[in-house]
Amino acid sequence: EVQLVESGGGLVQPGGSLRLSCAASGFTFSSYWMSWVRQAPGKGLEWVANIKQDGSEKYYVDSVKGRFTISRDNAKNSLYLQMNSLRAEDTAVYYCARDWGGTTVINVFDYWGQGTLVTVSS
Amino acid sequence: DIQMTQSPSTLSASVGDRVTITCRASQSISSWLAWYQQKPGKAPKLLIYKASSLESGVPSRFSGSGSGTEFTLTISSLQPDDFATYYCQQYNSFPTFGQGTKVEIK
Numbered sequence A: 001e002v003q004l005v006e007s008g009g010g011l012v013q014p015g016g017s018l019r020l021s022c023a024a025s026g027f028t029f030s031s032y033w034m035s036w037v038r039q040a041p042g043k044g045l046e047w048v049a050n051i052k053q054d055g056s057e058k059y060y061v062d063s064v065k066g067r068f069t070i071s072r073d074n075a076k077n078s079l080y081l082q083m084n085s086l087r088a089e090d091t092a093v094y095y096c097a098r099d100w101g102g103t104t105v106i107n108v109f110d111y112w113g114q115g116t117l118v119t120v121s122s
Numbered sequence B: 001d002i003q004m005t006q007s008p009s010t011l012s013a014s015v016g017d018r019v020t021i022t023c024r025a026s027q028s029i030s031s032w033l034a035w036y037q038q039k040p041g042k043a044p045k046l047l048i049y050k051a052s053s054l055e056s057g058v059p060s061r062f063s064g065s066g067s068g069t070e071f072t073l074t075i076s077s078l079q080p081d082d083f084a085t086y087y088c089q090q091y092n093s094f095p096t097f098g099q100g101t102k103v104e105i106k
Helices: none
Strands: A003-007 A010-012 A018-025 A034-039 A045-051 A058-060 A068-073 A078-083 A092-099 A109-112 A116-120 B004-007 B010-013 B019-025 B033-038 B045-049 B062-067 B070-075 B085-090 B101-105
Touching: A003 A092, A018 A034, A018 A092, A018 A116, A034 A078, A034 A109, A045 A068, A045 A078, A045 A092, A058 A068, A109 B045, B004 B085, B010 B019, B019 B033, B019 B085, B019 B101, B033 B062, B045 B062, B070 B085
Parallel strands: A010 A116, B010 B101
Antiparallel strands: A003 A018, A018 A078, A034 A045, A034 A092, A045 A058, A068 A078, A092 A109, A092 A116, B004 B019, B019 B070, B033 B045, B033 B085, B062 B070, B085 B101
């Protein structure tokens, strides 16, 4: 069974940093593009970033470029999101999601974690 | 960025009703459109990809159609489990989502 379990969320002050993790199991993690998608409270979904199987390609939504870094450790079946210079507008539930395309990036998400809440507030 | 606009934002319906949700793209996305269902406090669930292809395990009462800039999600006979929020998402370029359509009990 495919499972994605996020952790690392919490309350952080504006300008602070946080590192999210996503532990994957039930599939060959190293064969899939992976993404982070966020959802502000009561709002819609926003794709944040994705990363190729070997980490050689990474893409970000404009609003987080230069502040967030996506990475992965295939030996640990884990996906990460390092978030720096956090702003109030980054407050959201952050989901990790598997790309349905496998080795080919499609940007359709067939499995999602349960999400971890990041709150940016003083 | 490609903007996705859903209508309506909220839809009130009864069990057994036929329900249609519309999604419009700000430019042509061919058939690169997916639909997701999300229930409160839960992660989204993939329903449809490539505009009309049903994801494995999704009931056949769900269907999608459209191409270019206009798309629809139809639930042929609304069931109690279908009350949720539905999102369209384009993947012609970097993915963007519609603002969501909440299907509530009438």
